[in-house]
Amino acid sequence: MKTIVELNETWEIRSFEPFAALNGEQLETGGWIPTHVPSQVHEVLLREGLIDDPAAYGKGKECLWVAEQDWIYRTVFKHTEPGKKAYLHFKGLDTLVDIFLNGTHLAYHNDMYVPIRLEVTELLRESNELVLHFHSVHEFIKHAELPEEWQGKMRPSRLIRKSEHDFVDYLGPKPYVTRVGIYDKVLLEVIDGIEITEADIAVKLSDDYRQGRIGFKVSGLGFTDGSVLKVQVRDPDGQLVEERELPLRGGVDGSQDRTWSETAELTVTQPALWWPRGHGSQPLYEVSAAVWNVGEARDRVVKRIGFRHVRMAKPFDFEINGRRITLWGAQSAQIQGITHCWNNEKSNRLLDLLENANMNAQRIWGGADRYDDAFYDEADRRGILLWQEFFHDYGMFPDSREYRELCVKEAEYQVKRLKHRPSLLFWCGGNECFMGAEYEQPGVPYIGGAIFLEDYKRVCETLDPDRYYHINSPYGGAYCNDPLAGDTHSYTNTWYVPGADYPIMIAEEIRTSPPAVKSFLRYMGEDKAWPADYSGMITSRSPYPWPDTWTERTSAFGWKKIPPIELFYDSDSLESAVYKFGAAHAYYLRNIIENNRRGKPSSNPEGERICKGHFVCRWNDSWQVIYGSMIDYYLEPYMPYYAVKRAYEPVLLTFDVQNFIYCWAVNDSADDVAGTLHVRLFHPSANAFVNEIKRKVRVGAGESKLVCDLNEFKQFSREYILFAQLVNEHGDVVSRTNDFVDIEKKLRFPEAKLHLTMKGNVLTVTTDKFARCVQLSGSDQGDEFGWLFEDNYFDLLPGEVKRVRILGSHRSGTITAKPYYSPLASTIEMAGNPDKGGN
The missing domain is CATH 2.60.120.260 (Galactose-binding domain-like)
Structure with missing residues (x-):
């Protein structure tokens, strides 16, 4: 061997x-x-x-x-x-x-x-x-x-x-x-006399899903007469379902370097189907190819595959196994900053966070590193669909013969290495290559375009013809970033982009905010995080919307990419500044994602869902920076992350507050949902619900449905809070949401007091008054890091029961819950007596 x-x-x-x-x-x-x-x-x-x-x-x-x-x-x-x-x-x-x-x-x-x-x-x-x-x-x-x-x-x-x-x-x-x-x-x-140098495996599923076909091309070097190639397929339970034995042929007799290549096709009847996350299971078959000589295996290659049928009727309009799948995910950065070495523990933690955020897809950015095989194993196992880019980022590239040959070699290696992966949805030439040139060099002919338009396209069509190849991100339409024809990157904070409200695909959605206070202090220090002479005021003379010291920790004009902080109270401390930016970031992402999830305006509720997917940017931080990530340098999720998690819930209730107010139900789960919709108005000053609309609702899988308007409420105070719940026939809450009809800066919130109980790793939270932005934090003998809460920074109304699993690394410690605008914090001990309530 x-x-x-x-x-x-x-x-x-x-x-x-x-x-x-x-x-x-x-x-x-x-x-x-x-x-x-x-x-x-x-x-x-x-x-x-x-x-x-x-x-x-x-x-x-x-x-x-x-x-x-x-x-x-x-x-x-x-x-x-x-x-x-x-x-x-x-x-x-x-x-x-x-x-x-x-x-x-x-x-x-x-x-x-x-x-x-x-x-x-x-x-x-x-x-x-x-x-x-x-x-x-x-x-x-x-x-x-x-x-x-x-x-x-x-x-x-x-x-x-x-x-x-x-x-x-x-x-x-x-x-x-x-x-x-x-x-x-x-x-x-x-080498023990003979080896496999390449194992090319192509996986296909028949149109009726009843037969899986596995095409083999196995090549190698060196053998003697009597050498054979054995290929086997085992089902997810490890049972042998198909095998083939082929005598090796090829090369020149008498040479120790005889080369050989064998092809075969194996079939699997009634294969178990591989589904994206949230739509079914992810059964993986083991495919092995081994060369034998004199009764011994001398070399072996093992890969795992999944059977799924992918169809793209229109750009980014994917059907998998006959079911329309919209992509809700994130665009990742390099896993680590100080090194290109792969950190599988950190990668798996990020994948855990991705799953917790209700995502089914990840965009592997052209500016990221080459991801390890272990990552793709996890994506296959978890059902995470991958948008895989080649290694190019922003602007023009050399077009010399030598440079193009290197790029082709890279692409061939990547495609051969990954093409058998069921998680791999499509290839992409790179990130912002053409768009960057359009921005930086308007009207100048693009240098290096043949890499993406010819070389990568040819490699993909030759080696992986059944998988879509996208020229670049963004690409398509009247200009590269045109949301009406291709994918788009959200530059609406600094550019006017026609059609940005209902794009086909948002490949990047980015706004800038700092991480949570604990992380910010850890890498800024108190003096630089909030200088003693900083007032918090933003005037016409202010170069930045934050202290000057913050700018040393951002890049790419991050201060121009801020969310709508003008909707929130002015800040006079580090804590209030972090809240203002984080809440504005969360507000922006919630609104844009919910709009994309609806996929069409309330004026055309029977129309097609235009948006086929959405990717927040960035997913993670490689270094300690102030930018747009959902996960900070210490792997701590913060306010925008949890807003995205709730906006990506498979079954979503969402308000569209315009000239009229509409309530929508969106169902991107695998099954139809039905129940009773309760839309209610809550009066925070009176601490009571004052009006209600009830509707029987049925929303099909993949459907976005305008359920009702709120006109029967007539006029009402802007201090009222909108609240909706979808309750199924068993009395279970399928989905809930709340929203405001005024900006937060004009609202006044009560001093809510929370009540906490704990059973096992599940924290239960109730409130006596409306609790705005309940923040959960933990301390285990002073350690505030490594606490992962299933949900956080959430609103809570009286009568609601909120259950949150504790998913992080800590098994003991003190958990604190506090609404942002209330001085009243509640604590509870995790471990010892988990059923005891706290105040």
């Missing part, structure tokens, strides 16, 4: 003069720092205390020297199988690197997005020295010359196939941190 040894331990690194020639004597000098891999230079230096955390305020500048140096990685490893064909497999090198084994130069690698595999059979000894010389990309850029026709139209860093966000501060910090080093596994692969 093929032997795979991970060469992850006993490495050491040291800095080196940029682009100097490397020789043996230099390797014997001191200054080596022990490490393991995958591990990039900044995280090694931070772990050893040799740099301060570049995420800390002002520390990014002190780390600039790291990327201005070359860096050497070195290890010594044993080899105990001489004579067998062997390879060194580098799964992730970042980025310009010369590779040496036992003093012999093996290769130069210049693309961080693709692995490199090198045969080393003749060079291996019992003890081996492996050296990787990473060259300074900054030094490379200093000496690089852009052709005249590219100058002023793209950054010199575009000459390198490396993350764009190693050269800009969009994700933070200021100035940027340019990563370098080994970010994925290094493997020694020893």
Whole structure:
């Protein structure tokens, strides 16, 4: 059997003069720092205390020297199988690197997005020295010359196939941190006479869903007569449902390097269907291909697949297994800032948060890193649909033959690697490449367009013809960001965008707000979070809508992308400022998402739902920044996250407050829903409901329905609160909502007192008066972080019973609940006596 040894331990690194020639004597000098891999230079230096955390305020500048140096990685490893064909497999090198084994130069690698595999059979000894010389990309850029026709139209860093966000501060910090080093596994692969070099698997489901077909093309190297290929399919319970055995053919007799390639098609009758999250289960079949010789398996490839039928009748109008699926999700950023190394624990935590937020989709942004196989395993298992982009972000790109060849190589690797995934919905060329050029260089011919219009399109059509390829995001229509024809990015805060109210697809919805106070203080410090001389006033002379110190923690003109803070009370403290921005952010996202969920104006309730999906931006923070994320640097969700969670609920009640007030019911669940709709007016001063409308309601799966208007209430005070509940025949609340008919800045809220009880990990909250924005927080011996509440920052009316699961890492501690406008906080202990109430 093929032997795979991970060469992850006993490495050491040291800095080196940029682009100097490397020789043996230099390797014997001191200054080596022990490490393991995958591990990039900044995280090694931070772990050893040799740099301060570049995420800390002002520390990014002190780390600039790291990327201005070359860096050497070195290890010594044993080899105990001489004579067998062997390879060194580098799964992730970042980025310009010369590779040496036992003093012999093996290769130069210049693309961080693709692995490199090198045969080393003749060079291996019992003890081996492996050296990787990473060259300074900054030094490379200093000496690089852009052709005249590219100058002023793209950054010199575009000459390198490396993350764009190693050269800009969009994700933070200021100035940027340019990563370098080994970010994925290094493997020694020893071949037992024969190996599989590629296993191309295509999965199809018949139109009637009764037959699944699995097309194989398995290629390899080396065999003797009598070698066979065995392919098997096992169902989700592990039972063998289909297999095939094929004798290997090909190559030249007598050669140890004989190549071979075999194709086959296996069928599965009545396959269990794979569904997106919220619409059914996610059964996964195991497909394996193994080469056998002399009665032994010499190499094996195993992949998991799912059977689903995807149809796109119109742009972004997807049907899966005959059911229309709208996409409610988020656009992710890089998982970590200091390194490109994959953190699976952090990724899974973000996926948990995504599921808690009622999302069924994730957009893998062109500015993000290459995601690990473990992420796609989870997406398949959880039923999360993926919008997968190639690695390009904002503006023009080189159009040289060499550069295009690198991009094609990347695309071929990605498509072959991921095409069998049931979670993968469609491919996309990149993020804001054409739109960025339209903004920055209006009227200038686009450079590099053939990468997206020809190269990637050809790769996808050749290797994965049954999956949609989208040229770029955004793309389509009279201009790239046209919401009437393609997908659109929400720039309505700084641009007038015709048709923005009812777009076909919002691929990015972004507004800026700071995280919760506890996180903000942790990475700003009290003095910078709220300077002593700051009044909170915003005047015509104010350069920013917040303290000047905040601007050091934002990017991409984040101060121009603020939500409608003018609807909320002025701030005179850090707490009130964080609330104002967070509540405005939540208000904006709630309104825009609910409008998109309705998908059509109340003046045309029988029309088609125009909007096919919505993605908030960004999902997570790579660094400590003030921008638009739902999850902060410490993996803490805050106010906008919970607004999105409620707006993405599969069954949604929503008010459209216009010239008239309408109540809608939207059902994006898998089943029809029915019950009685109660629409009521609540008088906060009298602390009582004063009027009610009842309607019998039935809303089909995938339907958006205007249920009633509120005209029979006639005129009423703007201080009244709108409240609606959909109750099924069993008396269960299917959905609820409340809303205002005036801006919050004009409303006065009572001093509500909450009552808390606890059973197991479920907190129950009731209130004596209307409670605006109930915030839950926890403390476990002073630790305020790692508390994940199923819901938070919610409104609560008298008579309602709110149950919230505690989902975070803490199993004990004090939970506090407090409405924002009330001075009355309630506490309860989690653990010890979980049924005891608190006040």
